[in-house]
Amino acid sequence: MGWVGVDRHCQVVSRDTAMAQIHWLSVHWQVDVPASGHYLWWDDQGLSLKSAAFDFRSGVRVDFVEGTQARRIKAVTGEPLTRAMGCQKGLRPAIFDATAGLGGDLSVLANIGCAVCAVERQPVVAALLRDALRRAEDSNADWCERVQLQCADSLDLISHVSHGVVYIDPMFPKDRKSAPSLSMQVLHSLGGTTEQPERLIDAALDSGAARVVVKRPIKADFLAGRVPSSQVMGKTVRFDLYPRRKLTDEDAYPHQGLIDG
Ligand SMILES: C[S@@+](CC[C@H](N)C(=O)[O-])C[C@H]1O[C@@H](n2cnc3c(N)ncnc32)[C@H](O)[C@@H]1O
Numbered sequence: 322m323g324w325v326g327v328d329r330h331c332q333v334v335s336r337d338t339a340m341a342q343i344h345w346l347s348v349h350w351q352v353d354v355p356a357s358g359h360y361l362w363w364d365d366q367g368l369s370l371k372s373a374a375f376d377f378r379s380g381v382r383v384d385f386v387e388g389t390q391a392r393r394i395k396a397v398t399g400e401p402l403t404r405a406m407g408c409q410k411g412l413r414p415a416i417f418d419a420t421a422g423l424g425g426d427l428s429v430l431a432n433i434g435c436a437v438c439a440v441e442r443q444p445v446v447a448a449l450l451r452d453a454l455r456r457a458e459d460s461n462a463d464w465c466e467r468v469q470l471q472c473a474d475s476l477d478l479i480s481h482v483s484h485g486v487v488y489i490d491p492m493f494p495k496d497r498k499s500a501p502s503l504s505m506q507v508l509h510s511l512g513g514t515t516e517q518p519e520r521l522i523d524a525a526l527d528s529g530a531a532r533v534v535v536k537r538p539i540k541a542d543f544l545a546g547r548v549p550s551s552q553v554m555g556k557t558v559r560f561d562l563y564p565r566r567k568l569t570d571e572d573a574y575p576h577q578g579l580i581d582g
Pocket of ligand 1: 425476
């Protein structure tokens with residue numbers, strides 16, 4: 322089924338350039354805003370996702386150049402995420418991000434020098450991320466060169482992985498006490514949940530990765546009951562570590578042939 326896209330200014334030249342990178346999504350562009358449902362929105366800020374159920378001014382757009390995520394990327398020194406990945410003493414393992422989402426974590430990791438194979442199976446989420454990477458590339462964010470994004474199910478790829486680290490950040494349960502952000506609400510409503518996370522972690526543990534890292538809410542049970550060897554604690558989340566072998570400099574080079582760009 323195709324998606325409705327609204328482009329009031331019919332900026333076909335730049336829009337077509339952007340959408341050429343988002344080959345997995347079929348969009349019927351129109352001028353009118355639909356009365357119901359989610360729709361893509363194109364303007365001079367790039368691609369975003371809006372919902373007729375929310376205020377028209379709000380929407381989900383990923384921005385690595387300005388705003389909160391840009392500040393997080395620039396500020397990173399030793400956040401728990403990078404420690405969990407084993408980034409220390411110049412070691413920058415290649416990461417297979419099996420649940421790329423809106424790219425918050427992978428942009429931090431790529432910025433500090435990790436090659437990242439990012440896989441997101443929800444086509445609209447992958448499209449928002451792809452467009453944010455395009456805009457960041459246009460702003461000369463050189464970390465984007467280290468990111469390769471695929472819209473696919475990680476379960477179909479993970480057995481081929483020989484990256485240093487497989488990173489899994491499953492969608493958190495909906496009933497957390499804090500109100501979910503608009504982007505989280507939209508991710509949930511698009512069906513961006515992690516079904517069968519036990520299959521994902523078991524496949525990761527069977528892959529050629531040196532280490533599997535799972536992000537969890539700080540008080541949550543272990544994913545699929547798999548007990549980690551150690552943990553890195555953050556303020557609201559923790560990272561469960563499942564080492565398979567020692568990470569070395571050789572783990573900085575991702576397996577070739579897995580990624581089609
Ligand atoms: C919590 S979000 C990840 C957030 C991400 N770490 C970030 O920093 O923005 C989980 C994402 O994983 C995706 N996902 C779940 N299972 C997947 C699978 N088997 N393959 C690829 N993506 C998957 C969902 O569609 C969702 O977008």
